[in-house]
Amino acid sequence: MASDAYDWQFTDDLEEFLDRAGAFLWSEPALHTVQLTVTDRLRTEGRTVFGEEAPYYGRYVDGGGTVGATVMRTPPYGLNVTALTAEAAEKLAAWLAEDGRAVPSVVGPAEAAAAFATAWEGRTGAPAGLAQRQRLYRLGTLTPPEPAPPGRARVAAADDHELVARWFAAFAADIGEGAAQDPDRWAESRLAHGGVTLWENPDGTPVSMASVTPEVAGQVRVATVYTPAPLRGRGYAGAATAAVSRAALDAGAKEVLLFTDLANPTSNGLYQRLGYRPVADFAMYEFKDA
Structure with missing residues (x-):
């Protein structure tokens, strides 16, 4: 790639x-799963699905229009970048700073996110801090937990809206995202495509949930797995994840993906036991003065 011929x-x-x-x-x-699924949701549900402030998108192209990297921001979330060179990161930081764009954080492949964090800190003086190290996994051979916990999997329906919304809000609070997305709107979106699976006790009481994004480009992503704190450690999350993963494969997905927080060895171990294998490491940096 003749990088000097590229610009944003x-x-x-x-x-x-x-x-x-x-x-x-x-x-x-x-590698582009987040931008693929986010743009799919924006196209389906409208530009305000994540918030009132307008999203924006960028592509790093040469004179012939060949794309070498992309970036997007859907406020209140920060930047999402694909793999990019240090030069592309410098040019991106320069454009955003000159245009007066706020950048609260950046997430992307580990090297790309670090390159932009360095460039933005140098350009604006906003201190960059590593907020999270993530790992992207791809499902290999699905290996459901044995023995499975008592109960069964069930695809959530419209009647489960209140529970699903409440559990999503609790999940968002657990990972520090608070009210970044409206729980009712999230629940409505996931339930509309059958994207939430509940694990129920034998008496029919839901004890865990796992959800997936809609299929796009042959892939779906397990995006929310939640068990209420008093019910954790009993195998419910693993059973729900295995069930939603199997459903995705049965529906024709070529790839089933998920991200983990590398600071959580429990979830990383669980997903590997289910058959998920590492693809690439990602990182999120936050800017204190953004």
């Missing part, structure tokens, strides 16, 4: 972004 182009038009950068995103569905 930005738009707030989702269809223009996908028209110009869609093939690039589809070229590596696993």
